[in-house]
Amino acid sequence: MAVYAIGDVQGCFAELQALLAKIKFNPDQDTLWFTGDLVNRGPDSLGVLRFVKSLGDRQITVLGNHDLHLIALVYGVKEAHASDTLDAILQAPDRDDLIDWLRHCPLLHYDASLNYVMTHAGLAPMWTLQQALSLAKEVEKVLQSDEIISLLENMYGNQPDHWNDQLSGYARLRCITNYLTRMRFCYADGRLDLSYKGEIAGKPEALLPWFSLPSRQNTNEKIIFGHWASLQGESLVPNVFALDTGCVWGNCLTAMRLEDGERVQVSCG
Numbered sequence: 037m038a039v040y041a042i043g044d045v046q047g048c049f050a051e052l053q054a055l056l057a058k059i060k061f062n063p064d065q066d067t068l069w070f071t072g073d074l075v076n077r078g079p080d081s082l083g084v085l086r087f088v089k090s091l092g093d094r095q096i097t098v099l100g101n102h103d104l105h106l107i108a109l110v111y112g113v114k115e116a117h118a119s120d121t122l123d124a125i126l127q128a129p130d131r132d133d134l135i136d137w138l139r140h141c142p143l144l145h146y147d148a149s150l151n152y153v154m155t156h157a158g159l160a161p162m163w164t165l166q167q168a169l170s171l172a173k174e175v176e177k178v179l180q181s182d183e184i185i186s187l188l189e190n191m192y193g194n195q196p197d198h199w200n201d202q203l204s205g206y207a208r209l210r211c212i213t214n215y216l217t218r219m220r221f222c223y224a225d226g227r228l229d230l231s232y233k234g235e236i237a238g239k240p241e242a243l244l245p246w247f248s249l250p251s252r253q254n255t256n257e258k259i260i261f262g263h264w265a266s267l268q269g270e271s272l273v274p275n276v277f278a279l280d281t282g283c284v285w286g287n288c289l290t291a292m293r294l295e296d297g298e299r300v301q302v303s304c305g
């Protein structure tokens with residue numbers, strides 16, 4: 037009856053199976069949480085997507101930027117990047133079922149009894165948990181509606197880069213999506229920086245990891261996130277659990293058991 041949160045898989049199907057064997061995952065009893073970016077860059081995104089979908093309600097997946105990119109490709113709103121490894125999904129006979137399942141995944145998951153919240157990139161420092169829940173739902177509602185193509189067409193771009201409650205329309209949805217799926221560093225006032233992607237050690241002085249802002253409004257929440265492989269699984273901040281350990285970059289894939297915080301890893305070299 038365990039719940040495990042698993043970091044970014046990015047198409048590394050064999051490593052995912054090895055990790056599930058190592059934790060002795062029992063699909064009749066256990067539940068898996070995925071931090072998103074199930075697909076892309078790795079060798080078998082189709083295998084990962086089919087497998088996670090097949091788990092039904094034994095899994096909870098929050099959407100990452102690569103998952104949204106796949107959805108945008110299938111809806112014809114974006115062109116593939118040279119580094120994408122999504123062709124097998126695009127040509128799969130069950131493609132439409134897989135994408136329809138994917139677009140119904142949430143951007144944020146909160147479990148009150150376990151007292152954990154999970155998103156792909158983290159919780160914007162100026163949001164309370166209650167705010168974040170309701171803002172994520174605003175985007176989910178449109179992603180799951182007939183308005184999806186228009187949302188995807190308007191989803192890309194780095195502006196507006198600073199949340200405020202007055203934002204409206206697609207600018208508002210884009211800003212929410214960027215905080216939930218692309219955030220790493222912010223300025224002290226909570227403005228997003230989406231350009232610097234390097235190590236914390238070499239960061240520009242004005243930037244802080246989102247979870248280190250002194251004014252952060254959600255420090256009492258236990259937050260699980262992925263997206264940021266160069267953290268190597270360590271945020272060094274209480275209640276902030278970084279689970280992307282760079283499987284697709286040859287490092288490792290991590291599962292954390294929520295009941296006791298114990299971590300299990302398989303190496304992906």
Ligand SMILES: [Mn+2]
Nearest residue numbers: 073100101263
């Ligand atoms: Mn990501």
